[in-house]
Amino acid sequence: MAHTALTPVFVGLRTGLHVLFAALTILVVARAVLSPAAASAAVVGLAVVLLATYGLGALVTRRTGRRRASGLLWLGVLSVEWVILLWLIPEAAYLVFPLFFLYLHLLGRWWGSAAILAATVVAIAALGLHGGWTVGGVVGPLVGAGVALLIGLGYQALAREAEQREALMRELLDTRGQLAATEHESGVLAERARLAREIHDTLAQGLSSIQMLLYAAERADPLRPGVEHIRLARETAAANLAEARRFIRELTPPDLDDHGLGAALRRLAATHWASRGLRVEVRVSDALELPMQVQTALLRIAQGAIANVIQHARATTATITLTVGGGQVHFAIADDGQGFDPDEASRARSDSFGLHATRERVTQLGGVLAIDSEPGRGTTLAVDLPLEQLA
Secondary structure, eight states: OOOOTTHHHHHHHHHHHHHHHHHHHHHHHHHHHHSOOTTHHHHHHHHHHHHHHHHHHHHHHHHHOTTSHHHHHHHHHHHHHHHHHHHHOGGGGGGHHHHHHHHHHHHHHHHHHHHHHHHHHHHHHHHHHHHOOOHHHHHHHHHHHHHHHHHHHHHHHHHHHHHHHHHHHHHHHHHHHHHHHHHHHHHHHHHHHHHHHHIIIIIIHHHHHHHHHHHHHHHHOTTSTTHHHHHHHHHHHHHHHHHHHHHHHHHSOGGGTTTHHHHHHHHHIIIIIHHTTOEEEEEOOTTOOOOHHHHHHHHHHHHHHHHHIIIIIOOSEEEEEEEEETTEEEEEEEEOSOOOOHHHHHHHSOOOHHHHHHHHHHHHTTOEEEEEEOTTSOEEEEEEEEGGGOO
16 A cells, blocks of 8 residues: 555554464463463464464565455465364464454455354354353354454545545646646746737837838939948848748747637637537637737637547537627637536546646636536536736
C-alpha cells in the first residue's frame, strides 16, 4: 500500500497482530512446559514450527501481496498446524483469534468470513472434546469471531478509503499540473496577442504612414536633387513594414490571423469537425470586434467543447453562436446529442480537465460558465462575459 496518513495506523495494527500471535504461541509453550504431559514435547516442537511458519509467511506475503498462491499456501499450512496443535493442547484455541484476521486479510470478506466460521466451529469442538462442553467454551470463540469480524472489516474499510484518498490526491496533483500548464499557455497566447496588437497599432501604422509620405514626396518632384535617398527611405520603410506584419502574423494565433473568430470557427467546421462526422453551424458575425485575447479564449473553448461533443455526445449537429447585448457577450455551443445529468456526473466524478480548463479561461475573463443538459435532450454550454471588462 502506498504511504498515506493512515499508514502508521495500519503498521501498528499489523505489528500488534504479530505480537499477539507470538505471545499466544509462547503461552501454549509455557502451558505445555509448566504442566508436563505425554504430548508436551510434541506441543513445544509444533509450536516452534508454527511460529516459524507464521514469521516466514508474514515476510513472503508482505512482498507478494494478498490472495497470491504463496499467501494461500501459507494460510493453509498454518491452519493445518494449528488444528494439529489444537488436537494436542486446548490452549491452542486462543490462537484462533489472530488467525481470524489472517483469513479476512488473505481470503477477502466473504471467503474470509466463511473461514472464520469454520475455525470457530473447530475451536468450539476442540474445547468441548478436551474439557467438556461449557458455556464459556462456546461463547468465548463466538465472541472472538464477532470482534475479529468487526475489527477486520473496519480495517478493510479504512484501507479502501486510504487507497481512494491516495488516488484522489494523485489525480488532484496531476490536474493541478495540467491547469498550471494551461494557465501558462493561456498567458503566453494572451501576451503574444497583446504584442501583436501593439506592433500593429504603433510600429506597423507608423511605418505605413512614413511609406505613404515618402511616396508622396517622391511623386511630387521626381527630378529633385536627392530623390534617390527618398526612394531608398521609402523602400526601407516598406521592407520594415513587411517585416512588422510578419511579426504580427507569427504572434497572432494561426486560426485568427486574418479574418477573426467567425472565420476561424467556420474553417474548423468545414474541415476538421466535418471530417469527424459532425455538422457544425457557426452563427458568429465577422463584423463583431473583440480583443484578441477574448477571441483566442473563445476559440479554445469552442475547440474543447466540440471535442467533447464528438467524443461523448453521439451528436450529429452542433451550433456555435456569439451575440452581444445587454452589456454582455453571450457565447454558446449546443448539440443534439444524448446529453447527461450534470448533478449525477458531478457526484460520480469531479469535472474533467477540459471543463476545468474552460472554467479557468472564463474566470480569467470575469465571466460565467453554465451547462444545461438532460439525458436524451442534448447539451448547451454557455459563456457570458461582461463587456466592460473586455475593453
